[in-house]
Amino acid sequence: MSQKAVCIKLSDFKTIPMRAFHTTWIAFFVCFFGWFGIAPLMPLVRADLGLTKVQVGNTIIASVAITIFVRLIMGWLCDKIGPRRSYTGLLILGAIPVMTIGLSQNYETFLLFRLAIGAIGASFVITQYHTSVMFAPNCVGTANATAAGWGNLGGGVTQMVMPMILAAFLSLGISESLGWRLSMVIPGLALFIMGILYYRLTKDSPEGNLGELRARGLIKEKPKSGRNFLAALKDYRVWALCVIYGACFGMELTIDNIAALYFTDQFHLSLRGAGMVAGLFGLMNLFARALGGIISDRWALAGGLKARVSFLGMVLFLEGVGLMIFSKMMILPLAIGAMILTGLFIKMANGATYAVVPFINKKALGSVAGIVGAGGNVGAVLFGFLFRAEGISYSTAFFYLGLVVLCVSFMSLIVRFSLQEEKEVKMEFEIARSKTLELEPV
Secondary structure, eight states: OTTSBSSOOTTOOSSHHHHHHHHHHHHHHHHHHHHSTTGGGHHHHHHHHTOOHHHHHHHHHHHHHHHHHHHHHHHHHHHHHOHHHHHHHHHHHHHHHHHHGGGOOSHHHHHHHHHHHGGGGGHHHHHHHHHHHHBOTTTHHHHHHHHHHHHHHHHHHHHHHHHHHHHHHHTTTOOHHHHHHHHTHHHHHHHHHHHHHHHHHOOSBTTBOHHHHHHTTSOOSOOOHHHHHHHHHHOHHHHHHHHHHHHHHHHHHHHHHHHHHHHHHHHOOOHHHHHHHHHHHHHGGGTHHHHHHHHHHHHHHHHHHHHHHHHHHHHHHHHHHHHHHHHTOOSHHHHHHHHHHHHHHHHHHHHHHTTTGGGTOGGGHHHHHHHHHHHHHHHHHHHHHHHHOTTSOHHHHHHHHHHHHHHHHGGGGGOOOOHHHHHHHHHHHHHHHHHHHHHSOO
16 A cells, blocks of 8 residues: 555646546546436437336336446456456447437337446446555545545436437427437447546556556566455355445435436426436535545544444435435425435445445455445346336335335444454554655645
8 A cells, every 4th residue: 555645635637546536537427427318318218219117117227237247347357457448448338339329219229228328337346446446544435435426426417418418409400309319429429538538547556557567576466356256255244235235326326217207207397307306316426425435434533444334324224214205205395305315315325335345355356346336236226126116106116215225224233344354454544644644734
């Protein structure tokens, strides 16, 4: 950890850790644009392709289902070839289905494109891996949560911007059917350009790229990523965090997908109005996820790793309560307020989860990040089945999910660390803090 950053300087674009920090959150932001660009346009797509509620539910499930497997692969690839090449390949390949989803002519082809686009969601694992290897223990929770939160902000901005892009095409006299198809080309181009920039602007670690480190003799062998992956699979804490992340990030993905439809159907808002309201949920990532990481780092200062886990369980419990309250709000202003309150706890729980992940197994960091990240999408898939059911209203589904999250919050009690692990992290924490004090002006 000799060259890891011990503090976050947002004005710094030159050092390797901070350049990676800024590049990776911007890349993740762009990925959200591609991943959920179609979501605010779904009322229009539903009418154009004649989709039923079940079919819409299936497309929502498809958009997050494939991400489960790709996140596992990306975690393994980060350990093996590094985050720089992994992210570059994902961005460039992911741009293709985003730009071509407009070729859909029926439910089946649209479903396949939504499935392919879902692979872009694996970008989250690379973002968290990259910031985890760049920052020291005293600020890694804040770095992870801020980078992911600002990236997730793309989900909220997308809800607001995509209807505007559509409106711009419609103002040129283009039909609605062609308009939503052309609108998706914009986020696809952004993904392609970002892929090139990521390769040029980042390095795999504070010391350099993996190839450079091997050439200098700092890495004598290729990492035993297969063995590390198996070690991650055998750690029960990984699976506990996997379920926990399914309950928080899985819920975020579900709301990103369903919010525009929910406010259109429940409160009869226009496409743009529903997009603006749904966008408020995503915009909270500007601070809420980072807040979860910041508080986790502060609690860890006094209580160590145990305090990080306790904080995670607390915000997850509050998320469950918030969901049940939101489900009962039938007046628009109250529903918006309840959604924002619930969103605060959801995103803080996201940040708190990945403030714990870097300390589970450092040798298999990519694998741990991939498995836990995949859990978020497993949760979204399972939640999606509830929203596609004909006999269950969206509001009832939210209430049931609130109960589920309440139960899952108690799983944080089984995430434990040995005295040796606590001691090692405390020592690293103190070293990082001493370096931070040295950087401060006298």
